[in-house]
Amino acid sequence: xxxxxxxxxxxxxxxxxxxxxxxxxxxxxxxxxxxxxxxxxxxxxxxxxxxxxxxxxxxxxxxxxxxxxxxxxxxxxxxxxxxxxxxxxxxxxxxxxxxxxxxxxxxxxxxxxxxxxxxxxxxxxxxxxxxxxxxxxxxxxxxxxxxxxxxxxxxxxxxxxxxxxxxxxxxxxxxxxxxxxxxxxxxxxxxxxxxxxxxxxxxxxxxxxxxxxxxxxxxxxxxxxxxxxxxxxxxxxxxxxxxxxxxxxxxxxxxxxxxxxxxxxxxxxxxxxxxxxxxxxxxxxxxxxxxxxxxxxxxxxxxxxxxxxxxxxxxxxxxxxxxxxxxxxxxxxxxxxxxxxxxxxxxxxxxxxxxxxxxxxxxxxxxxxxxxxxxxxxxxxxxxxxxxxxxxxxxxxxxxxxxxxxxxxxxxxxxxxxxxxxxxxxxxxxxxxxxxxxxxxxxxxxxxxxxxxxxxxxxxxxxxxxxxxxxxxxxxxxxxxxxxxxxxxxxxxxxxxxxxxxxxxxxxxxxxxxxxxxxxxxxxxxxxxxxxxxxxxxxxxxxxxxxxxxxxxxxxxxxxxxxxxxxxxxxxxxxxxxxxxxxxxxxxxxxxxxxxxxxxxxxxxxxxxxxxxxxxxxxxxxxxxxxxxxxxxxxxxxxxxxxxxxxxxxxxxxxxxxxxxxxxxxxxxxxxxxxxxxxxxxxxxxx
Amino acid sequence: xxxxxxxxxxxxxxxxxxxxxxxxxxxxxxxxxxxxxxxxxxxxxxxxxxxxxxxxxxxxxxxxxx
Numbered sequence: 076x077x078x079x080x081x082x083x084x085x086x087x088x089x090x091x092x093x094x095x096x097x098x099x100x101x102x103x104x105x106x107x108x109x110x111x112x113x114x115x116x117x118x119x120x121x122x123x124x125x126x127x128x129x130x131x132x133x134x135x136x137x138x139x140x141x142x143x144x145x146x147x148x149x150x151x152x153x154x155x156x157x158x159x160x161x162x163x164x165x166x167x168x169x170x171x172x173x174x175x176x177x178x179x180x181x182x183x184x185x186x187x188x189x190x191x192x193x194x195x196x197x198x199x200x201x202x203x204x205x206x207x208x209x210x211x212x213x214x215x216x217x218x219x220x221x222x223x224x225x226x227x228x229x230x231x232x233x234x235x236x237x238x239x240x241x242x243x244x245x246x247x248x249x250x251x252x253x254x255x256x257x258x259x260x261x262x263x264x265x266x267x268x269x270x271x272x273x274x275x276x277x278x279x280x281x282x283x284x285x286x287x288x289x290x291x292x293x294x295x296x297x298x299x300x301x302x303x304x305x306x307x308x309x310x311x312x313x314x315x316x317x318x319x320x321x322x323x324x325x326x327x328x329x330x331x332x333x334x335x336x337x338x339x340x341x342x343x344x345x346x347x348x349x350x351x352x353x354x355x356x357x358x359x360x361x362x363x364x365x366x367x368x369x370x371x372x373x374x375x376x377x378x379x380x381x382x383x384x385x386x387x388x389x390x391x392x393x394x395x396x397x398x399x400x401x402x403x404x405x406x407x408x409x410x411x412x413x414x415x416x417x418x419x420x421x422x423x424x425x426x427x428x429x430x431x432x433x434x435x436x437x438x439x440x441x442x443x444x445x446x447x448x449x450x451x452x453x454x455x456x457x458x459x460x461x462x463x464x465x466x467x468x469x470x471x472x473x474x475x476x477x478x479x480x481x482x483x484x485x486x487x488x489x490x491x492x493x494x495x496x497x498x499x500x501x502x503x504x505x506x507x508x509x510x511x512x513x514x515x516x517x518x519x520x521x522x523x524x525x526x527x528x529x530x531x532x533x534x535x536x537x538x539x540x541x542x543x544x545x546x547x548x549x550x551x552x553x554x555x556x557x558x559x560x561x562x563x564x565x566x567x568x569x570x571x572x573x574x575x576x577x578x579x580x581x582x583x584x585x586x587x588x589x590x591x592x593x594x595x596x597x598x599x600x601x602x603x604x605x606x607x608x609x610x611x612x613x614x615x616x617x618x619x620x621x622x623x624x625x626x627x628x629x630x631x632x633x634x635x636x637x638x639x640x641x642x643x644x645x646x647x648x649x650x651x652x653x654x655x656x657x658x659x660x661x662x663x664x665x666x667x668x669x670x671x672x673x674x675x676x677x678x679x680x681x682x683x684x685x686x687x688x689x690x691x692x693x694x695x696x697x698x699x700x701x702x703x704x705x706x707x708x709x710x711x712x713x714x715x716x717x718x719x720x721x722x723x724x725x726x727x728x729x730x731x732x733x734x735x736x737x738x739x740x741x742x743x744x745x746x747x748x749x750x751x752x753x754x755x756x757x758x759x760x761x762x
Numbered sequence: 763x764x765x766x767x768x769x770x771x772x773x774x775x776x777x778x779x780x781x782x783x784x785x786x787x788x789x790x791x792x793x794x795x796x797x798x799x800x801x802x803x804x805x806x807x808x809x810x811x812x813x814x815x816x817x818x819x820x821x822x823x824x825x826x827x828x
Contacts, residue, residue, distance in 0.1 A: 150797075152790035153813065158780065165777035173827045221823075291810035293779055347818035348811070352782075355818070359781050416827045423824060428780075556826060563824050 085125060092118025099189070099384075106379045109455045112188070113373060116196055116451045120444045123200040128208065128440035135640070135648040136212050138432040143755040145219045146429055150760075155219070157430040160437055166428065167442045169359055170420045171207070172366065174253055174553050175410030175625070176446055178516035180454035181523075182618060183407045184465065185395040187385035188458045190404050192451065198405070198412025199447035202655035206629055207417045208439030209636035209652060214422035215429055216751040222422045222632065226730075228750065229638050234733040236574060238631055241726035243567045244719065245415070245624040247595070250560045251602035252621040253553045254339075255613050258331045258603070259515030260546050265324035266315035266506055268331075270543055271550045272324070273307035274354060281353035297356045304357060308543050312506060328607040335557070335603070339596045343561040351558050358552035365524075365548045369452050372527040382458035382465065387490070394470035394489075395514075396615055397677040402666040406622035411450020413659065415628025417443065431757075456523030463493025464501055464510070468519050471612040472512040473698070482511045506539030514612040521545035564595040605712050610699040611677075616716060623666050623720065627727045630659045634734035641741040642749035649738075660731070667724045671717045680720070684713035783817030783825065784810065 227235025606613025
């Protein structure tokens, strides 16, 4: 009887989800309330969790509640600690949530909310959450070892090195694109620049406080830091309005790029307790707090979506990013549906903290569902803005011009209603000089969040505060990621150089560390600069590259999971990982190929290079180049971008070949060939 | 009721600290006492510094995502 009631609850939930989806489907041509999307997403997530995640856990993985996890076997109270599952869920979610799931859906909104919403929901259920969950399983059964290590031991040493190299390239593009988002958000914005700059002295103070004044008082120092941060947002408004300090904090994109590069080098050599750690406290708590606030805001305000379900830009002519719905929507959404980077977290700290194998569906699969929900909220935030304003913010200056009049004229031609007064009024509401061509996703999300927050609390008067709060929240964790990422990149590069260039092993530690830092910052700095000077906004070039690389890493992780299933002699369940692998391969290969060879110069790097080459041969100079030398530079950039896309393709293809080989070898065996840590019953392990 | 709330608060604090890489200190002390009674456990200050270095010290570990 009890089970019938339980099943009835799930059926009711399914009906509710179907009803919400039906409402969305039937509301073509009229505005729809955001709550329908939220309800549909949550209902489908819960059903996916209840049935698919449990199926994978029970049948595919055969999780064993009595088998000791690394946390219990290797418990040291430090790295390996059996942790309450809700506490670990919070830790895991905080580690996987970042800028990716927020920016991707905002950019994807150029095709309307429907395509993005569908891929976020389907993608997470069948690909993203499966990947996170499978890698958590594979790593937990192997003492919590890292993805690179696992590829090495399950597929071979060569694929291991290839995966490490691929990860470094992905890291470089990631840091460049994250830094570009910050530059785009802060350029010509004295208020934003002041508040973000203020986080540096605030972090210094917090660092000294938590090391010397009141050692280890994390909660206390975070509250102090938070109060100072809020004060800096309020004060930033006065700074921006000041006739002297306003211009003093107004920088161009190029100036900000220089500052970020310098920051990247200096921050990565400072002691961690001084800047990185305290700012990580602020950014982590602010991130979690802002996500909660946004969820409550959407529930309370229940805004209508002004963006249509689909726009005419699904044909690939959109101004925000180029390319047709397939494959580029899937590349653009990235992290909210499936993110290769999560495989590094699921094989990092989380498996070392897992108390019981049966907690894996909740943490691995459930954690990713939560991330997808964050992406749904970002999509909602981008869709509550007037579409005309959305396109004014996200289209490059090359198509809009720089005045409200020219922008409104261009956007009206696309069929969206917007007046110059609307654009000026929005800019005034959020306390900025202009909102035209504020590309990169962060400013758009900030306008959407400011709209929702101010509806809930404070009205128009506080809109500028909320806008800069949202900008600060994004910039803060992006800068933390740049700082931490440069440290990790340096380490990976040193490792790679020692493997690939034997003489490098003789270089003293300090020198090799400095060389690796400069190389690492130089690498992401190169792509950042290229993006900043790009008249099409840079996001056009870098975001697809980032998306492709991230999905490629996911493909590598899913191939690893497939190999493990074959080696466990559970190939009859291999479709669980093979289906998403094949889909990701199709998307990323098509996108990668189009980015290199597509004949439209807006999409294909080589076509773009040819266009500039032809012009250069005739002695012409095309924007953004101002001289023949700059023409050559753009052509070189195109070739580098094309090479990078080719490298990503070859990394994943070679892993695919090694993966298939390992699967075939495993098929020939009669017994499982996988090497797991010994199965120890949980009751034989002391606390 | 109040003890339940207190428990919830303790878990919340533990979650927040673990999010920034700081596991439970009491649990560490307990672990040392049970399993390594011969060793002196680190003071909270030393424990805090050790964990900070482990999380951020640039040993190639990736502690966060994009």
